[in-house]
Amino acid sequence: MSSVSMAVNLGGIPMKNPVNTAAGTFAAGWQFENLMDVGALGAITTKGAAAEPWAGNPQPRLHEVTSGMMNSVGLMNPGVRGLVRESGDYLRDLATRTSVICQVAGHSVQEYVQAVELFEELAPWAAGLEINISCPNIAKGGAAMGSTPEGAAEVIRACRAVTKRPLLVKMAPTRVAEIAVALEDAGADALTVINSIPAMAINVHTRRSYLSRPTGGLSGPCLHPIAVRMAWEAAQAVSIPICGVGGIMTGEDAAEFILAGCTAVSVGMANLVEPGSALRIERELELWAREQGVSDINELIGAFEC
Numbered sequence: 543m544s545s546v547s548m549a550v551n552l553g554g555i556p557m558k559n560p561v562n563t564a565a566g567t568f569a570a571g572w573q574f575e576n577l578m579d580v581g582a583l584g585a586i587t588t589k590g591a592a593a594e595p596w597a598g599n600p601q602p603r604l605h606e607v608t609s610g611m612m613n614s615v616g617l618m619n620p621g622v623r624g625l626v627r628e629s630g631d632y633l634r635d636l637a638t639r640t641s642v643i644c645q646v647a648g649h650s651v652q653e654y655v656q657a658v659e660l661f662e663e664l665a666p667w668a669a670g671l672e673i674n675i676s677c678p679n680i681a682k683g684g685a686a687m688g689s690t691p692e693g694a695a696e697v698i699r700a701c702r703a704v705t706k707r708p709l710l711v712k713m714a715p716t717r718v719a720e721i722a723v724a725l726e727d728a729g730a731d732a733l734t735v736i737n738s739i740p741a742m743a744i745n746v747h748t749r750r751s752y753l754s755r756p757t758g759g760l761s762g763p764c765l766h767p768i769a770v771r772m773a774w775e776a777a778q779a780v781s782i783p784i785c786g787v788g789g790i791m792t793g794e795d796a797a798e799f800i801l802a803g804c805t806a807v808s809v810g811m812a813n814l815v816e817p818g819s820a821l822r823i824e825r826e827l828e829l830w831a832r833e834q835g836v837s838d839i840n841e842l843i844g845a846f847e848c
């Protein structure tokens with residue numbers, strides 16, 4: 543079988559192959575260095591960081607469920623300054639080998655803007671910024687900022703005004719098509735679809751949640767068909783590229799997102815179950831592309847036929 547060009551462009555972020563890592567499941571990358579060649583990935587995305595450090599939620603924060611896991615980490619992070627202090631030297635070097643995407647968190651439009659400004663100042667090596675609009679909006683009682691087209695667009699318009707770097711948006715699994723259109727209009731360069739799905743798991747013996755909070759975010763294979771459907775809906779609705787996320791454990795899982803119209807994919811929970819799986823998934827994706835008889839993976843983006 544002849545070779546396939548695997549390079550893609552995610553809204554201005556060059557990727558040597560379509561495989562990225564999902565925010566919060568790959569830390570800042572260096573934690574995986576002795577398990578895999580991190581620089582061989584198409585990109586990595588760092589854990590969401592805010593203008594100031596966040597403590598996150600109390601333990602327990604993780605719970606395994608059938609075909610997946612739930613988390614209520616609560617976006618614990620050391621802040622942009624802390625991330626750059628702890629991992630900036632590594633990430634600067636990594637950025638010479640692959641694209642480094644930094645995820646941005648915030649509780650208000652102003653906090654997002656402050657975090658983007660800090661990344662602008664302290665992280666010139668970042669190939670792009672990913673705005674996580676699933677963060678709770680403290681001013682509006684904790685509802686996710688990205689749960690309405692208006693709220694989502696307001697965050698992205700404000701961030702767009704302070705950076706020229708490629709801007710990705712990590713979307714909540716709600717009203718995907720209409721919010722995608724609002725985000726494209728607001729200046730997003732690409733969309734990451736989807737974040738974990740709000741879920742509950744109750745210990746019937748203690749009558750308590752398995753997590754320290756009533757609900758948590760569901761990740762893993764149980765999410766995959768829902769995520770593929772939502773990524774496909776987003777891809778139908780907008781012309782900016784989509785990065786598909788949700789339950790990718792194999793190259794074929796990633797291929798489904800590509801066929802549904804995604805330019806790239808992010809591997810999440812699989813990093814926790816099998817560290818190093820992101821590169822296996824990349825190899826399997828390449829094998830599939832060869833079997834499809836194309837010379838360039840871009841030919842397969844959106845090639846789904848009903």
Ligand SMILES: Cc1cc2nc3c(=O)[nH]c(=O)nc-3n(C[C@H](O)[C@H](O)[C@H](O)COP(=O)(O)O)c2cc1C
Pocket residue numbers: 564565566567589590611613615617645674712736737738760761762763765787788789790808809810811812
């Ligand atoms: C432990 C853990 C922490 C996460 N932290 C973040 C985060 O900081 N920001 C974010 O946008 N998503 C976060 N996510 C969600 C993932 O990035 C991803 O969207 C979700 O898990 C679905 O993909 P998967 O099924 O491949 O894991 C986290 C997921 C897990 C399991």
